[in-house]
Every structure is written in structure tokens, then in C-alpha cells.
Amino acid sequence: MVRYRTPQIVLFTRDIDRSTAFYRAIGFDEVFRTPTEGTPIHVDLALDGYRLGLASEASTRDDHGLDPVANGQRAAVILWTDDVPAGYARLIELGAAPVKPPSPWLERLLIAWVEDPDGHLIQVVQTVS
Incomplete structure (x- = not known):
């Protein structure tokens, strides 16, 4: 039987730097970003053990072939x-x-x-x- 763990929500964004700054100002701490230099394509933030991901709309479309709504x-x-x-x-x-x-x-x-x-x-x- 498959056991799932560590659920997370990822929101798609057109401006990942702006969105990251907004959620950090609320009190989320950045726990992951890629790439580590320059404008990221994905950032994870955490607050009280809950993880929220931000993914760039362009990267989600280009890297994964999906049609995200940002x-x-x-x-x-x-x-x-x-x-x-x-x-x-x-x-x-x-x-x-x-x-x-x-x-x-x-x-x-x-x-x-x-x-x-x-x-x-x-x-x-x-x-x-």
C-alpha cells in the first residue's frame, strides 16, 4: 500500500519575487529555492510546520508542459x-x-x-x- 506524507500546496505566480516577499512579510520563512542565485522558479516557505510552495507560471508551463493558472x-x-x-x-x-x-x-x-x-x-x- 502506498503511504503519502508531507502534503503541501503550491501556488502558481507570474512574479515569484513579489509573491515570496509578500508571504515572507506575513511571517513565512523561506526553506527552499531553486535556483539559489537570481530569480527562482520555485520557492518553498514554512509557517508553523505548514509548507507553502510558489512556482513560476512560466517554469511550470515550460518545464512540465502544464497549463497553470496564476x-x-x-x-x-x-x-x-x-x-x-x-x-x-x-x-x-x-x-x-x-x-x-x-x-x-x-x-x-x-x-x-x-x-x-x-x-x-x-x-x-x-x-x-
């Missing part, structure tokens, strides 16, 4: 926090586009939505009493 609401990065309004404001300050301001959901969560510089959704969420 923008739009195809996936969401979820960031838990103790202060959704402050987290939402900080993401916008860092260049994220506001989608939906903080609002209650399911009577026990407060959530807000933004789009990263490539248009991928980011949800900021906290548990409320």
Missing part, C-alpha cells in the same frame, strides 16, 4: 490569528487586495478575506466566544 480564486491560504481585524489590516498594508472585511460566521468564528498579489484568496480566521 491568478484567481482557485485556492485559499487559511491563516488563524487571535485578532482578525488587525490581521486583515496588516495583509492589506502589505499589498493584499481586500475582498470581504471581518464578519462573523457559524456563530463561533470571525473571518475576513483578501487576495494575495496574484489573486489567490487568503482567509484570516479566529475563534470567538
